[in-house]
Amino acid sequence: xxxxxxxxxxxxxxxxxxxxxxxxxxxxxxxxxxxxxxxxxxxxxxxxxxxxxxxxxxxxxxxxxxxxxxxxxxxxxxxxxxxxxxxxxxxxxxxxxxxxxxxxxxxxxxxxxxxxxxxxxxxxxxxxxxxxxxxxxxxxxxxxxxxxxxxxxxxxxxxxxxxxxxxxxxxxxxxxxxxxxxxxxxxxxxxxxxxxxxx
Numbered sequence: 426x427x428x429x430x431x432x433x434x435x436x437x438x439x440x441x442x443x444x445x446x447x448x449x450x451x452x453x454x455x456x457x458x459x460x461x462x463x464x465x466x467x468x469x470x471x472x473x474x475x476x477x478x479x480x481x482x483x484x485x486x487x488x489x490x491x492x493x494x495x496x497x498x499x500x501x502x503x504x505x506x507x508x509x510x511x512x513x514x515x516x517x518x519x520x521x522x523x524x525x526x527x528x529x530x531x532x533x534x535x536x537x538x539x540x541x542x543x544x545x546x547x548x549x550x551x552x553x554x555x556x557x558x559x560x561x562x563x564x565x566x567x568x569x570x571x572x573x574x575x576x577x578x579x580x581x582x583x584x585x586x587x588x589x590x591x592x593x594x595x596x597x598x599x600x601x602x603x604x605x606x607x608x609x610x611x612x613x614x615x616x617x618x619x620x621x622x623x624x
Contacts, residue, residue, distance in 0.1 A: 429490060436462045439458050443455035446498070450500060451498050454488070457485045458489050458494075485497065520534075528546075532544075
């Protein structure tokens with residue numbers, strides 16, 4: 426068991442940094458140490474912070490023990506630099522002049538210009554990294570009724586609807602009106618067959 430001493434100032438700093446530090450990995454380290462400062466046992470800290478390995482937890486605690494909060498802020502993972510980094514200036518200028526409509530279009534352009542192929546997800550991350558943002562798009566409204574459609578509706582009203590309404594008024598036909606649920610924009614006419622006077 427690693428025993429650490431926490432001042433009130435250190436606890437306040439851990440509490441702040443676990444929410445406000447820009448890197449999520451550092452936030453996680455701060456959360457671990459904050460929970461440790463509150464007296465939680467290691468197994469519970471691992472469970473709350475979703476840390477699988479005991480070694481990871483001990484590493485965070487040792488970093489704090491050796492260098493305090495500043496040591497927790499150090500990220501030692503360097504990773505592999507992207508081949509696209511060599512083309513940032515030219516790609517940024519190209520996309521500012523010709524913004525891509527989709528990630529797939531940006532992917533094709535990058536491959537055409539640089540010969541480097543990356544997945545759409547990697548392309549999105551790269552574009553975000555160089556300061557480009559996704560454009561918000563809307564939808565196109567449905568097509569307005571065309572004169573042909575209006576004339577079809579008018580013909581239906583004249584040739585089918587009005588004669589059936591007249592038959593219903595004369596008692597020769599039953600007429601039922603119903604509304605479709607929620608999605609309806611108007612009435613739906615439901616006609617029964619012609620009724621005989623004997624009915």
